[in-house]
Amino acid sequence: MRTIGRFELRTLIGQGSMGHVWQSWDTQLKRPVAVKIINPERLVEQPNTISPEAVAARFCREAELGARFIHAGLPMLYDAELNGSPSDLYMVWELIVGQDLSQVLKDEGGRLPINQALALTVQIADTLACIHADPVIHRDLKPSNIMVTGGPQTKLLDFGVAAVYGDDYPRLTQEGQLLGTVAYMAPEQFIHRGVIVPQTDLYALGCLLYEMLTGQPPFTGDAASVMDAHRTRIPITASELRPDIPPGIDDLLMSLLAKETADRPASAHLVAHQLAPYLTPSDPTQPSTDTEPGQAADDPAAPPATPELLPAAIRIVQAQALFDAGHFGEALPLYNKLGLETAAPEDEHHSRLTAECRAKAAFCHMRLGNLPKALDDYTALAAELTQDTQPEDHLLLEVRSRVGLLQEANNRPGEALATFAAIYPLLFQHLGPDASLTNEVRTVFNRLNRLGINIPRPTPAPVEQGAT
Structure with missing residues (x-):
């Protein structure tokens, strides 16, 4: 032995x-x-x-x-x-005694009773909410990585290809490497240097729920055709394959399977909350979807309120430590509060500190998958910094770069191209050609150029009647 x-x-x-x-x-x-x-x-x-x-x-x-x-x-x-x-x-x-979900599906003839499928999905969503709070993105959610034990209770396995954010966790994905299982991969996973966010796992969760309800993933066939379908095709609604599926579940499934990350649910916790009304109330195996007073339903990572705040200088260091370790869900509320507290336009030092806190908060939103919110916050901050700082200011360069990267991630490639065209020479000159931010912008800029994206022309102002 x-x-x-x-x-x-x-x-x-x-x-x-x-x-x-x-x-x-x-x-x-x-x-x-x-x-x-x-x-x-x-x-x-x-x-x-x-x-x-x-x-x-x-x-x-x-x-x-x-x-x-x-x-x-x-x-x-x-x-x-x-x-x-x-x-x-x-x-x-720990030795888990049970069957993986693929075997459970096989034993049940390919699909599960609706209540059982929803109950398992709520449990998986609750687990994803836990790991996304850091955030860690599993990236390979599929039936064989879900163990189902007595109860039943789900256990999420195999973090071998997880995406982890924070300076303590360097990038391990090699250039051009495709990680995951094609039938359950989100469209952004097939894009070179696509933005991987918590909603990437939510897309896979949608694929799992679709299969548990209908007996098949949203798209089937050879790997190339499935990859293309994830990017371009809308799946048949689950109720067409199983008419007894409630309409609300159909709607949730389609939102989970949205092509753009911004169109998917805001968090795994919110998915569990939306599914809860469809479950048998007496089922004791389901995690609670109740929230504490004052805590948002889609923000499970919000730290508990403290009766007495520490000095701002200490909380800035605390927020930075959480940020550097990739605990963006915990760092975000700290930066939000610090940004409000330090706002004092007449004080140059505090004004700069406010801008830095706001930039960190926007980055947290980006890593937590709140891409539209991150873009709005970065855009507003860039407009304010442009009035008060030099174009080569490092914070302004970072903020403007994030605006372009988020414009591309939010499916606004023409705007992103215009932003990159304005910012790239400054990045090259002042940060250097080998800086990580310069590299990140250059990679996306070149990809947009190869796709033949056009920079949008400004809309001319309307001519007033009678003007000469």
Whole structure:
């Protein structure tokens, strides 16, 4: 019998492209566990594949995420070995007894009773709300990554390709690399350097709910045709395939499957809240969708109110630490409050501090998936900074760049092209050609240029009657 560390690897219970999961025995604590190791095939350098070192980096990050969250919808990480060669690495997880959702669907003939499908979706949405608050984007939501245990209770598995924001979590996706499972991938995942936001997971959640209700994902066929359909086709409404589906569920599904991230629900918490009225009230397995007094229904990450505020200087440092670690849901309300408190136009120092807080708040909105709000806030801030600062000011350069990037993400490519044409020479000259922001703008700018996007012409002012 194979062993790793103090664990006996007994039965292979899960096998993916990145890792293998074994039902194992902890010889020291005398309990069953699930041990995940790197797929041995990934430890051999192969052309056109991710390198073993990159696989190991993703493996280690998955373990860090496992330790980061405690939630009923996530398995518990007991232990991990993250040092040594890739073949020596392993994670020790709570052993989940149940079936994955793909097997549940198979046993039920391909689709589930409506109430069961909605109940499972509420649980998954509640789990997504937890991870999105940081935010972490799962990026590979699919039936085989959802375990269903007695109760039933769902458990979301496999953060191997998750997108994690924050300076502590460097970008691991290689250029041109496609991550996820095609049948459940959002349109933006097929776009080079597409903006990945919490609504990316909500699109996959819509695909899951659609399949649980109808017996098939929204689009089927070969990979190329499914990818094209995600980008360009509107799926058949679920009620056409199953007439007993309530109209409200049809509407929610279509919003989850919207092509643009801005047209999808604002948060996973809101999805759970919208589904709650359709569930059997006495079902004890559902997470509560009630909110605390004063807490918005779509803002589960809002920190509890404190009776006495710390000095602003300390709270600025607190907000910065949360921001740098990628905890944008927690940093946002701090920056919003600080932006209001420091507003004092007659004081140059405080005016600058206000602008910096507002810029950080807008960035938080962007990473949390509130793209229209982020664009509005950045646009307003850019207009104000333009009046008071030099064009080469670094904060103004960043804000104007974000305006262009968000214009493109909000499907306004002509406006984005005009913004980039004005800002790129300044970025190149004052930040340098290799700065991350210069690179980000250059990549999207070049893509728009290759697509042949035209800069919109300004609308001429109407000529008054009688004018000569």
